[in-house]
Amino acid sequence: MSRAYNFSPGPSTLPESVLHQVRDTLLEYGNAGASIVEISHRGPEFLDIAARAEADLRALLSIPDDYAVLFLPGGATTQQALLPLNFAAPGQRADYVLTGHWGQVATKQARPYVDLNIAASSEAGGYRSIPPASEWRLSADAAYVHVTASETIHGVEFRPAAPGGHPFPDTGDVPLFADFSSSIASEPIDVSRFGAIYAGAQKNLGPVGIGVVIVRRELLERAGQPRADIFDYRLQLAAESMLNTPPTWNWYVAGLTFRWMLDEGGVEVFARRNEAKAKALYAAVDASGGFYRNDVDPAVRSRMNVPFLLSDPALDDAFLARAHDAGLIGLKGHRVVGGMRASIYNAMPLQGVEALVAFMHDFQRRHG
Amino acid sequence: MSRAYNFSPGPSTLPESVLHQVRDTLLEYGNAGASIVEISHRGPEFLDIAARAEADLRALLSIPDDYAVLFLPGGATTQQALLPLNFAAPGQRADYVLTGHWGQVATKQARPYVDLNIAASSEAGGYRSIPPASEWRLSADAAYVHVTASETIHGVEFRPAAPGGHPFPDTGDVPLFADFSSSIASEPIDVSRFGAIYAGAQKNLGPVGIGVVIVRRELLERAGQPRADIFDYRLQLAAESMLNTPPTWNWYVAGLTFRWMLDEGGVEVFARRNEAKAKALYAAVDASGGFYRNDVDPAVRSRMNVPFLLSDPALDDAFLARAHDAGLIGLKGHRVVGGMRASIYNAMPLQGVEALVAFMHDFQRRHG
Numbered sequence: 001m002s003r004a005y006n007f008s009p010g011p012s013t014l015p016e017s018v019l020h021q022v023r024d025t026l027l028e029y030g031n032a033g034a035s036i037v038e039i040s041h042r043g044p045e046f047l048d049i050a051a052r053a054e055a056d057l058r059a060l061l062s063i064p065d066d067y068a069v070l071f072l073p074g075g076a077t078t079q080q081a082l083l084p085l086n087f088a089a090p091g092q093r094a095d096y097v098l099t100g101h102w103g104q105v106a107t108k109q110a111r112p113y114v115d116l117n118i119a120a121s122s123e124a125g126g127y128r129s130i131p132p133a134s135e136w137r138l139s140a141d142a143a144y145v146h147v148t149a150s151e152t153i154h155g156v157e158f159r160p161a162a163p164g165g166h167p168f169p170d171t172g173d174v175p176l177f178a179d180f181s182s183s184i185a186s187e188p189i190d191v192s193r194f195g196a197i198y199a200g201a202q203k204n205l206g207p208v209g210i211g212v213v214i215v216r217r218e219l220l221e222r223a224g225q226p227r228a229d230i231f232d233y234r235l236q237l238a239a240e241s242m243l244n245t246p247p248t249w250n251w252y253v254a255g256l257t258f259r260w261m262l263d264e265g266g267v268e269v270f271a272r273r274n275e276a277k278a279k280a281l282y283a284a285v286d287a288s289g290g291f292y293r294n295d296v297d298p299a300v301r302s303r304m305n306v307p308f309l310l311s312d313p314a315l316d317d318a319f320l321a322r323a324h325d326a327g328l329i330g331l332k333g334h335r336v337v338g339g340m341r342a343s344i345y346n347a348m349p350l351q352g353v354e355a356l357v358a359f360m361h362d363f364q365r366r367h368g
Numbered sequence: 369m370s371r372a373y374n375f376s377p378g379p380s381t382l383p384e385s386v387l388h389q390v391r392d393t394l395l396e397y398g399n400a401g402a403s404i405v406e407i408s409h410r411g412p413e414f415l416d417i418a419a420r421a422e423a424d425l426r427a428l429l430s431i432p433d434d435y436a437v438l439f440l441p442g443g444a445t446t447q448q449a450l451l452p453l454n455f456a457a458p459g460q461r462a463d464y465v466l467t468g469h470w471g472q473v474a475t476k477q478a479r480p481y482v483d484l485n486i487a488a489s490s491e492a493g494g495y496r497s498i499p500p501a502s503e504w505r506l507s508a509d510a511a512y513v514h515v516t517a518s519e520t521i522h523g524v525e526f527r528p529a530a531p532g533g534h535p536f537p538d539t540g541d542v543p544l545f546a547d548f549s550s551s552i553a554s555e556p557i558d559v560s561r562f563g564a565i566y567a568g569a570q571k572n573l574g575p576v577g578i579g580v581v582i583v584r585r586e587l588l589e590r591a592g593q594p595r596a597d598i599f600d601y602r603l604q605l606a607a608e609s610m611l612n613t614p615p616t617w618n619w620y621v622a623g624l625t626f627r628w629m630l631d632e633g634g635v636e637v638f639a640r641r642n643e644a645k646a647k648a649l650y651a652a653v654d655a656s657g658g659f660y661r662n663d664v665d666p667a668v669r670s671r672m673n674v675p676f677l678l679s680d681p682a683l684d685d686a687f688l689a690r691a692h693d694a695g696l697i698g699l700k701g702h703r704v705v706g707g708m709r710a711s712i713y714n715a716m717p718l719q720g721v722e723a724l725v726a727f728m729h730d731f732q733r734r735h736g
């Protein structure tokens with residue numbers, strides 16, 4: 001088949017223009033005499049790529065100067081382990097707010113290192129909502145409060161800007177840490193509200209295999225706990241994220257993706273596009289008379305990941321097969337929740353969502 | 369310039385045929401409808417890639433069945449932190465043998481977690497030799513003994529197969545752990561001699577951004593020490609190295625490189641080629657009457673990384689500039705030792721080394 005509309009949750013679709021640039025430089029990057037994946041991370045070509053990537057990400061997200069930016073191998077899960085190691089004293093209290101699967105995963109990474117307090121959780125309700133901030137049991141002496149800005153599997157998102165949406169809480173002097181893997185750069189965010197923002201790149205920032213950490217510099221003065229050099233954010237920052245050989249190719253592709261987002265008009269433009277995409281898709285689900293269903297509290301429905309169930313799960317396989325035939329891939333839901341999921345990050349055009357909506361109508365007409 | 373001979377130490381040169389395959393599949397992989405970097409790691413295409421990569425690596429290195437293979441994000445340094453976390457009790461003795469810079473780096477990752485014993489070191493002599501095994505002060509109760517099979521910066525290599533070369537020691541019941549980043553797959557190795565072998569892929573195994581760990585399964589029964597799930601080798605094995613989203617593109621390119629090595633005839637063929645390449649280059653250094661110099665004990669000179677000094681360091685810049693003009697790149701030595709370094713991994717053809725040798729002769733004729 002030719003290139004399909006790819007709704008995979010991550011790894012996920014990349015802008016075709018980025019892929020073309022990658023392809024065109026794959027054997028020779030500029031005058032380097034070699035591919036990006038072959039040249040030294042300490043040579044002038046890659047240092048230029050790294051500097052531009054940081055500058056572009058800072059411009060894209062309006063990152064204040066008192067925040068450091070790290071580019072690190074792996075994804076968000078690794079950072080979920082490194083955050084307590086760098087910012088909590090051994091066994092210090094840390095507050096976690098669970099609004100889906102990835103918040104749970106974050107606790108598994110942190111539990112060996114902190115006195116972990118579940119300050120709030122919507123697990124009992126199947127992760128379909130965000131507990132009201134008034135019910136959060138925050139600890140005054142916590143090292144930090146951790147939230148997941150957008151839950152990729154359960155499709156629940158903090159919506160600070162939306163009317164009626166759930167804002168990020170004011171945590172006072174306790175820094176707020178947020179996993180932004182699924183929604184970073186999808187709309188403007190006020191970075192200064194957070195102590196640290198982290199994200200695996202493979203959703204909204206481009207390629208798999210690299211993660212980004214944006215952290216308020218003063219937090220790097222915390223002692224944290226005994227850890228290997230390679231796990232030390234301070235040392236990584238001093239080494240410009242090159243304490244060891246970094247995933248250069250992935251960093252390069254992320255940088256191309258940042259540039260693409262800026263060229264498209266930046267996060268304000270994507271916020272509008274994402275709103276339109278999500279609105280179209282949820283409308284199709286809601287107007288299906290129950291043939292399709294999404295049970296998330298409408299005020300906190302994710303704009304990035306739209307999980308939906310078919311009323312008859314026996315039709316799931318047929319739905320996926322016919323969707324594939326129609327050039328729509330990556331729609332199988334996560335095993336934790338089943339059903340379908342359409343991930344519609346920045347690189348998914350409105351036409352892709354329109355094609356999916358048309359397919360859903362057609363599939364319902366045939367099977368409803 | 370067109371593609372040069374690239375002597376970079378890592379990231380390093382890839383087989384051109386591998387790069388062509390990567391380029392040809394960059395927008396669409398087979399019938400997937402998307403690029404490898406865009407599709408799910410849990411979909412049939414990538415699961416097939418992952419299975420083939422492991423099978424090919426097992427065939428290439430004759431890995432016994434009682435050894436597990438992990439593919440993990442990052443490079444060797446991350447594994448240097450994870451080895452003590454997985455295989456040593458908190459504060460347990462661990463023996464390290466230092467034969468160069470990377471052995472030192474390994475101690476920085478392990479020191480927070482173990483009672484670190486430098487069992488032997490050639491640091492006092494500038495890392496130009498390997499201390500004889502009879503002088504190693506090994507601990508009977510050590511969790512493991514750690515060595516660096518080939519030191520990328522200092523150019524010192526254990527040579528178990530070479531006449532007069534330094535074999536790996538017999539550590540009895542204490543498992544031997546080895547950083548094989550620079551020399552894995554460069555010649556046959558007896559995996560069963562080791563408790564664990566690890567390597568960043570960006571030297572002999574292909575692309576940057578992924579590492580390989582080969583570990584005797586029974587060691588995975590050790591409790592290790594408190595650690596995040598993501599740092600747990602056992603959990604990674606149970607999840608087939610997909611506890612989190614893995615660096616799929618890098619894994620794919622590594623797999624293509626394994627396949628290329630098998631197609632070329634396997635490690636026996638590369639052992640002969642590498643021997644010939646190293647012999648030619650060291651001969652050029654040694655026959656230069658001191659214009660070029662390598663001070664490493666000839667019995668343990670690395671076949672992979674050939675550092676050499678010009679007798680007049682004032683000529684260094686001219687050497688690098690003229691080499692670049694001649695299509696020879698990546699020759700600048702590491703700042704720790706200065707001078708030059710030619711990394712001549714499996715993907716560097718003999719013709720590349722011959723071109724370098726010819727250039728060195730010519731440069732000496734003009735400047736000697």
